[in-house]
Amino acid sequence: MTTGPFVAIKDVAKRWNGQLGVEGITLDIPEGSFTALLGPSGCGKSTTLRLLAGLELPDEGKIFIDGKDVTTSAASDRNLSMVFQSYALFPHLSVAENVVFGLKVRRVPKLERQKKLHRALEITGLLGYEDRKPGELSGGQRQRVALARAIVAGQRLCLMDEPLSNLDAKLRNSVRKDIKKLQRDLGITVVYVTHDQTEAMSMADTVVLMKDGHIQQVGPPEELYNKPNNTFVAEFVGAPAMALISSDGLSGFEAGQRLGIRAENIQIVPKGEGRLTCTITESEFLGSETLIGLDHAHATGLCVLKSGMALMPEGDTIDITFTDEHLHVFDASGQRIATQT
Amino acid sequence: MSAHANLERRRQAIYGWLLLTPALVLLSVFAFYPTMSTLWSSLFSRGTRRNPVEYIGTGNYTELFADPTFWIVVKNNLLYAGVTIPVSMAIALAMALWANGKISARGFVRTAYFTPTVLPMIAAANLWLFFYTPGLGVLDQIGSVFGLPSINWLGQPETALWAIIIVTIWKEAGFFMIFYLAALQTIPEDLKEAADIEGTSRWTYTRRIVLPLLMPTTIFIAINALINSVKLIDHLFILTKGGPSDASKLLLYYIWEMAFAFFDAPQAAAMTILVIGVLAIVAAAKFLYLDKRTHYQ
Numbered sequence: 001m002t003t004g005p006f007v008a009i010k011d012v013a014k015r016w017n018g019q020l021g022v023e024g025i026t027l028d029i030p031e032g033s034f035t036a037l038l039g040p041s042g043c044g045k046s047t048t049l050r051l052l053a054g055l056e057l058p059d060e061g062k063i064f065i066d067g068k069d070v071t072t073s074a075a076s077d078r079n080l081s082m083v084f085q086s087y088a089l090f091p092h093l094s095v096a097e098n099v100v101f102g103l104k105v106r107r108v109p110k111l112e113r114q115k116k117l118h119r120a121l122e123i124t125g126l127l128g129y130e131d132r133k134p135g136e137l138s139g140g141q142r143q144r145v146a147l148a149r150a151i152v153a154g155q156r157l158c159l160m161d162e163p164l165s166n167l168d169a170k171l172r173n174s175v176r177k178d179i180k181k182l183q184r185d186l187g188i189t190v191v192y193v194t195h196d197q198t199e200a201m202s203m204a205d206t207v208v209l210m211k212d213g214h215i216q217q218v219g220p221p222e223e224l225y226n227k228p229n230n231t232f233v234a235e236f237v238g239a240p241a242m243a244l245i246s247s248d249g250l251s252g253f254e255a256g257q258r259l260g261i262r263a264e265n266i267q268i269v270p271k272g273e274g275r276l277t278c279t280i281t282e283s284e285f286l287g288s289e290t291l292i293g294l295d296h297a298h299a300t301g302l303c304v305l306k307s308g309m310a311l312m313p314e315g316d317t318i319d320i321t322f323t324d325e326h327l328h329v330f331d332a333s334g335q336r337i338a339t340q341t
Numbered sequence: 342m343s344a345h346a347n348l349e350r351r352r353q354a355i356y357g358w359l360l361l362t363p364a365l366v367l368l369s370v371f372a373f374y375p376t377m378s379t380l381w382s383s384l385f386s387r388g389t390r391r392n393p394v395e396y397i398g399t400g401n402y403t404e405l406f407a408d409p410t411f412w413i414v415v416k417n418n419l420l421y422a423g424v425t426i427p428v429s430m431a432i433a434l435a436m437a438l439w440a441n442g443k444i445s446a447r448g449f450v451r452t453a454y455f456t457p458t459v460l461p462m463i464a465a466a467n468l469w470l471f472f473y474t475p476g477l478g479v480l481d482q483i484g485s486v487f488g489l490p491s492i493n494w495l496g497q498p499e500t501a502l503w504a505i506i507i508v509t510i511w512k513e514a515g516f517f518m519i520f521y522l523a524a525l526q527t528i529p530e531d532l533k534e535a536a537d538i539e540g541t542s543r544w545t546y547t548r549r550i551v552l553p554l555l556m557p558t559t560i561f562i563a564i565n566a567l568i569n570s571v572k573l574i575d576h577l578f579i580l581t582k583g584g585p586s587d588a589s590k591l592l593l594y595y596i597w598e599m600a601f602a603f604f605d606a607p608q609a610a611a612m613t614i615l616v617i618g619v620l621a622i623v624a625a626a627k628f629l630y631l632d633k634r635t636h637y638q
């Protein structure tokens with residue numbers, strides 16, 4: 001057997017009464033990788049995941065898991081586990097019963113069930129909570145029960161739909177690390193849906209950025225950051241996002257082009273020496289640096305970073321400069337133009 | 342304890358009592374007081390011109406227990422309850438599970454099931470008269486096609502109670518279905534999906550997830566069905582009047598007969614107290630036992 005990708009999605013589309021869900025989704029996911037589906041609300045991340053899980057059937061295209069065509073297979077035949085955005089815990093069952101539910105359904109012997117349960121609870125730090133009902137747990141604990149239920153099955157593919165969206169920032173950070181560690185330790189393949197780009201960028205080997213039911217770019221995080229395919233990716237990825245300047249504001253570019261520049265590549269220079277003169281709209285202290293928001297007639301999202309606490313008065317005008325090698329060039333339709341290097 | 346907290350607690354208590362008052366007043370006037378006065382009057386003899394009313398203690402009860410008709414009626418009612426409650430609940434659940442699925446004409450199915458409920462019991466009874474009437478009734482018409490002899494469903498002691506039972510089930514199942522349907526809709530879709538991914542069969546999902554989550558509804562419906570099995574006698578007036586030879590007579594009908602046909606109010610009162618006693622025991626069991634073992638959301 002050839003060692004093709006573990007999961008392959010080929011030109012899949014899903015519509016509801018003609019209304020677009022997703023379209024032209026083509027994606028290869030290698031075994032043991034961590035893939036994040038990223039995009040704004042309603043872009044089709046959940047739909048893609050549910051198609052993969054078998055909870056929805058595609059109108060077009062094919063899906064392969066482990067070399068098998070599973071396009072029309074039932075969810076249970078796909079050998080995967082899933083963590084739902086809403087946890088989907090059974091409210092009347094205790095933590096332990098929730099976790100072993102699937103094992104019981106598959107008639108796993110009691111002794112083995114006990115062992116697996118113990119291990120899953122150990123990994124997720126839930127020992128001692130066996131007899132609680134989901135209603136008696138905090139959001140983070142429920143989250144971990146859902147995780148435990150997904151890993152206890154021992155499937156090689158695990159799908160997660162915004163598993164951290166209900167947690168506070170601090171908990172999110174720690175559970176994020178837990179999930180990443182778990183994935184590495186168990187060597188499983190994870191497909192992870194999120195609308196939070198820091199989450200996607202920090203966890204994933206591959207990020208799939210989607211918009212309006214279409215994939216915009218697939219690649220490792222640094223590639224999305226350093227070589228955005230189009231202006232949407234440029235403006236979505238990175239905090240702060242890339243600023244876009246229309247070619248009217250700069251000399252030496254064709255009409256209709258747009259130039260992207262990241263905040264860290266912009267310098268403030270004395271009056272009269274810069275390439276653009278902008279007005280300061282806000283200064284935001286971020287801790288180790290200060291973000292200065294700028295306004296210019298031909299640009300959107302311009303900002304510059306200054307180290308330390310360096311608030312600047314709003315309404316002042318300053319000059320900024322940058323070098324051409326840091327500019328990302330996009331054509332009139334927003335597509336990246338390969339730079340001549 | 343500080344005086345402040347004490348004052349606050351007293352205020353809360355007064356508040357609570359004020360909120361309770363309207364229900365308490367209504368219940369006292371229309372439930373507690375009549376119960377007590379019924380209990381009181383069941384302890385006295387029936388007054389006639391020659392024998393004035395006098396206190397006889399449990400005399401009415403001993404007389405009742407010696408009355409063979411009373412035991413027939415009790416047996417009838419136990420059978421009536423024992424069949425109508427589980428059967429109508431099972432049918433209601435089955436219909437709800439079906440009508441909650443992804444079937445075509447779902448709205449029509451739900452409406453069709455619910456129709457018997459909106460009919461008054463008297464109208465329903467008249468409708469069924471049209472089925473049961475010997476010779477002319479629909480059942481006999483169908484039977485005659487197959488060459489079966491005409492059967493007087495309501496006129497024979499062997500079939501009269503069963504005919505009544507069927508009307509009740511027909512009437513109640515649709516009503517209970519609505520409760521099950523409402524409860525089914527509160528079960529999140531993703532529980533089914535989570536179970537699906539684990540490879541749970543439809544039957545296992547229903548048994549392990551749906552039924553336990555429906556338990557509060559089931560208890561509610563069971564209590565209602567129990568109350569109805571004592572309370573619902575309208576159709577007796579149209580269909581059998583308790584006959585033939587008491588074969589389809591139920592407790593409440595007998596109480597009514599005792600009070601308003603035989604004018605033996607104390608006897609009727611004694612029977613009423615017995616019914617109330619049984620229902621009270623059931624209610625207590627519900628609160629003390631079942632509620633603790635049921636998952637409420």
Ligand SMILES: Nc1ncnc2c1ncn2[C@@H]1O[C@H](COP(=O)(O)OP(=O)(O)OP(=O)(O)O)[C@@H](O)[C@H]1O
Pocket residue numbers: 016019020021022039040041042043044045046047048195
């Ligand atoms: N069952 C459905 N019926 C009709 N349209 C649907 C259905 N499910 C999703 N859609 C549509 O498909 C599109 C993609 O939805 P999807 O749930 O995949 O978005 P998402 O990227 O997961 O968004 P979010 O981040 O808000 O969860 C949306 O426009 C949505 O309205």
Ligand SMILES: [Mg+2]
Pocket residue numbers: 045046047161
């Ligand atoms: Mg979603």
